[in-house]
Amino acid sequence: MAENQQNIIDLRNIVVTFDDELVLKGINLSIKDKEFVTLLGPSGCGKTTTLRIIAGFVTPDEGDVIFEGKRINDVPPYKRQVNTIFQRYALFPHLNVYENIAFGLRIKKTPEKEIKQKVNEMLELVNLREFQKRNVNSLSGGQQQRVAIARALINRPKVLLLDEPLAALDLKLRKEMQIELMKIQKSLGITFVYVTHDQEEALTMSDTVVVMNQGEIQQIGTPEDIYNEPKNAFVADFIGESNIFHGIMLEDKLVNIQNHVFRCVDTGFKHNEPIDAVIRPEDVRIHEPEEGDITGRVESVIFKGVHYEIVVNVNNFKWLIHTTKYQEPGDEVGLSVYPQDIHIMKKSRVKKYSDDDSPSINEEEL
Ligand SMILES: Nc1ncnc2c1ncn2[C@@H]1O[C@H](COP(=O)(O)OP(=O)(O)O)[C@@H](O)[C@H]1O
Ligand SMILES: [Mg+2]
Incomplete structure (x- = not known):
């Protein structure tokens, strides 16, 4: 990554509680423009909540959410230059592929000619040109996820948030989609904040991996740093x-x-x-x-x-x-x-993960 890249997002001391439970315990995270950042950690560690903070669906109890240097805690989700892809992609079942992708532009009353041009670009990007007239229910899981990706990218958000987007796919398809998502991210130059609990996925795809546990960041680094x-x-x-x-x-x-x-x-x-x-x-x-x-x-x-x-x-x-x-x-x-x-x-402050099922952890004292 180049040195002079600006931070697009800064989370500063973000604290979130749900029902008196501390879910995020003071998260500090800076994300650079055009970076592929992955939040990695076991289920329940606060990954989705962190994404929702960035998207604006959750307001932190404490701390600042900064976008391109400006505090956006009070900016509603629809005014943020951020879009989200969820694990369940919630396509519009009554619309075909083309209309699903066009939806965001139609809402904004974009001229028909521009819609056509942009939708075609997106169809090309996700390799669905020949499927544009198809009903989305007739598509495979992988194809449906491509529609979701195209729909999220057509407004050219500056940041795309992806919450376990491939978790529902089988292994082979997941590997293919990992490579496609990386290509898309690099070709469009959009910042990706990606969430997964799959360490291999995180190490394969990311510029930077953020390892989380129990509402705290454990380590931030390149995949090589984290592994080695x-x-x-x-x-x-x-x-x-x-x-x-x-x-x-x-x-x-x-x-x-x-x-x-x-x-x-x-x-x-x-x-x-x-x-x-x-x-x-x-x-x-x-x-x-x-x-x-x-x-x-x-x-x-x-x-x-x-x-x-x-x-x-x-x-x-x-x-x-x-x-x-x-x-x-x-x-x-x-x-x-x-x-x-x-x-x-x-010596770690935190409890070890899977103490009980790893054959290689020595619990004896010397
Ligand atoms: N809306 C909510 N109300 C109450 N508790 C929540 C809510 N959302 C998440 N939590 C709790 O916050 C913790 C972190 O959840 P989450 O961010 O979804 O974790 P992850 O995405 O890493 O699995 C969990 O203990 C979860 O049960
Ligand atoms: Mg989650």
Whole structure:
């Protein structure tokens, strides 16, 4: 992203309560013009509420909503240069494809010639030219969602808000639509604020990912930042399958994990400071027992199509490992990790996500 891009939206200290429940606990978020930003987090964490704040359907109890530098808390939704696509696309069932897309312009009493030209542009954009006369009920889910996208974009909003727009589609179609949406966003140069609970979708599509949990932002960064340098155990665990260890920083660049001292690259911790260490399954190397830093026994091996997913038991902690080399269950193996692949994180303030169902979270204290 270029340095000189203006923020199109700033949320400052946004607090929302519903029925005495704090739903957003002071959200601060800046979105640049033409950026593809994704709000990612588990169900109920406040993603939709954040979108509704931007759209103007929810008024915050505290904080400011800024659009192009101006406070818009009191501007009603229809006067904001923002449009929303919902998971349920609510097309007009009595109108055909063309008229569904034209609807917003007809309301504004746009001249017929201009309507025709713009609708045709949109039909082209979403690949529905030959479907323009069709009744929307006769379309597939994917085609209906394309109509919804065209309808939302025809007024050329500066910002498009998308709330889990692909969640109802099957996996193959979802992947296709992800790529199409990215192309559309880049070709029109419209800011997208996209909501999903699907980490892979967020990492694939976005310039910036905003990870949320329980009404708070946990981390804002590029997909690479979020994946490679998760700020706390919640982010690490939510973003991908990881091995998360309780560890102790002995000094700069030396960490004790499972009673073995590993070299790492992190500095700035106190002597004997407890930390969380994250090691990705694909970053663990498997050797002969005598060549590894630590040893364990292969507990299970599952072929995943491209790699094997292997569980190695080291003193009752189950390391999750992805490797292309087959290992024999029951064999003793050595494990090692490059220093730069050990990610040290400050102890998290928040509860971990899915503590109970991940095989790779070590709850024992050292
Ligand atoms: N209109 C509402 N009235 C009361 N509670 C609400 C309302 N909308 C959302 N909530 C609550 O606010 C929290 C966040 O909801 P939401 O923003 O929809 O989360 P997400 O989109 O991340 O799943 C949830 O606990 C939800 O039950
Ligand atoms: Mg939601």
